[in-house]
Amino acid sequence: MIQQKHQKFYFYSLFFGEFARTLPHAVLTIILVNKGIALDQIALIQMFYMIAVIITELPSGFISDIYNRKIVYISSIIIAMIAYGIIFVASSLKMLALAWFIYGASSALHSGTLDVSFTQLYQNNAKQLQRFIAQMRILLSTAAMIGGFIGGKIFSHIDNSLYLVSLIFYFIALFITIIYIPDQQSNKNDSKQSTSFIEIKENLLKILQSPILLSVFILIGLIQLFLQPFYLYWQVIFLNNHGTINMLGVVYILFRISNIMGSWFFKHIEQKISHMIPLLIGIIIIIITFLIKTNIYIIIIQFILIIIVTTIYNNQLEYILRKTVNPKVLGTIHAISNTISRLFSLTILYITSIFIKTINIETTLFLLTTTFATLSLFILYRNQNQIKKE
Structure with a gap:
């Protein structure tokens, strides 16, 4: 065990x-x-x-x-x-x-x-x-x-x-x-496995009827509106702001360090739904600054800040999912969440490919990110009391 x-x-x-x-x-x-x-x-x-x-x-x-x-x-x-x-x-x-x-x-x-x-x-x-x-x-x-x-x-x-x-x-x-x-x-015998299967099925059906779980699934999917275009085109944004190709490796390392910093902050802050709302507002503020042409040092700071904030937010969504779901069906729920997230990702990549044909990458990232943050704010504000109870 x-x-x-x-x-x-x-x-x-x-x-x-x-x-x-x-x-x-x-x-x-x-x-x-x-x-x-x-x-x-x-x-x-x-x-x-x-x-x-x-x-x-x-x-x-x-x-x-x-x-x-x-x-x-x-x-x-x-x-x-x-x-x-x-x-x-x-x-x-x-x-x-x-x-x-x-x-x-x-x-x-x-x-x-x-x-x-x-x-x-x-x-x-x-x-x-x-x-x-x-x-x-x-x-x-x-x-x-x-x-x-x-x-x-x-x-x-x-x-x-x-x-x-x-x-x-x-x-x-x-x-x-x-x-x-x-x-x-x-469970090693068929009867116990059958009982386990029935129990999991009943728990799963009960959980999937929860509007809170549906909200969490949507929130996890919506963050792909930022993650997919950002990680696909950050190199172009960096080069457009006077960055050089030989610095891309260093920036990649800084990305990973920023992920670690975000997880460290998540570890040391109290988990409240009310804390997620200022994070989303912060994401909107940071993404607005991406529309301003600047130098490589400012753009690196912008990258670091937005990765730290989105990492904290993403970890909080993961925490809510793991905290509220019965562990007996958590593997299945996690798989459903990932599948929904992948479907969101495919759709967003297609939308991104259409956008960048007519507008620049910075504007595309701004539109998609603000859409993610605004919709997420609406969902959180509407459901925060129910999520607290869960």
């Missing part, structure tokens, strides 16, 4: 897994181009990843809730290793698209597994749950920052073999999970 003492081993596994995953990220486009993939084909490959996540997210969450979350977590690591192995040896568009589809399935399986088990431990202790979410986010950002930086540095020496290094660290994460994290108490 998973206990609090096992959290450190979960964090070790999570760190090495995220390090392995992000090791090629800083040079991913270069790797694919070196394999003969055109830029428009890279977008096609990424679509296979997104499709896989949407298809497998909900079933994976349901399976995780009914059976053994450790087994599902281990499966996600093994499937990621298969995907990275294919990427290492493949050079054709079809095989790389297949690899990205498998990689997407791995990402879907990964969410709502062991993290839900620890949420179940801490759900009755708001401070511990808040601390767990913050530590997990800080750890993931740190691992991604280190992985991306090291991957970018050693790529010129080992080229595509970077994926072999990733496989080694994935294996370390797998080893830690198998040896040091115990199995959950699982």
